[in-house]
Amino acid sequence: MDAIHLEDLAFFAYHGLYDEEAKLGQRFHVDLTCWIDLQKVCETDEYADTVCYASLLKTVETAVTETRFKMIERLAAQVIEAVFKSDDRIQRIRIRVHKPSAPLPVPTGKVSVELLRDRPPQG
Template identity: 60%
Template sequence: MDAIHLQDLSFYAFHGVHDEEARLGQRFVVDLSCWLDLGPASRSDVYAQTLCYASLTRAVEAVVTRSRFHLIERLAGAIAEAVFELDPRIERIAVKVHKPGAPLPIAAGHVSVEINRTRSRDETP
């Protein structure tokens, strides 16, 4: 299966369990992979036969910056849902959300969550 990857998409948002996270916000970094058949685009060089990278980026940005979630697990799930809605050709998605400023009891390190979703046959038009 072919894939399109977007990496290191960085956004400032207000997700987290703690009140300070909701008030102050922090940076979140998203990696997104979408699996679909890119054969037609690879043979034709026709733009309409691939996914628009800008549209994918805007879909991720809308979820990250216009909603508030306590858990980055839910944030990743919401991103996957929005991307599936964007284009019915997408068969599988991996979303990784990095939270570099997560409150950890040590001086260095960061947290990330990765989810993988496959479109169910019932969802395909």
């Protein structure tokens, strides 16, 4: 299946387990892949036959910045839920949420989580 990628999207938000993270906030980076059949837009070259990148970006931004989560795993799941709701054509999503300023007991390093989900059956 075909895919649309949005990479290294940066957002300032207040996620984290510790009180300081809720007060001070930090930058989060998101990589998103959405699997969708792009055959039609490849043939028609029409905007309506694809998923709007700007709309995807806005959906991710809203999910990342409007609700606070203690765990970035839950944040990643929230983004997936929002993206699936945004466009029925998206069949699979992979997200990686990077937390570059995670409180680690070493001077350098990064933390990220990755989720891969298929669209839940419609019921």
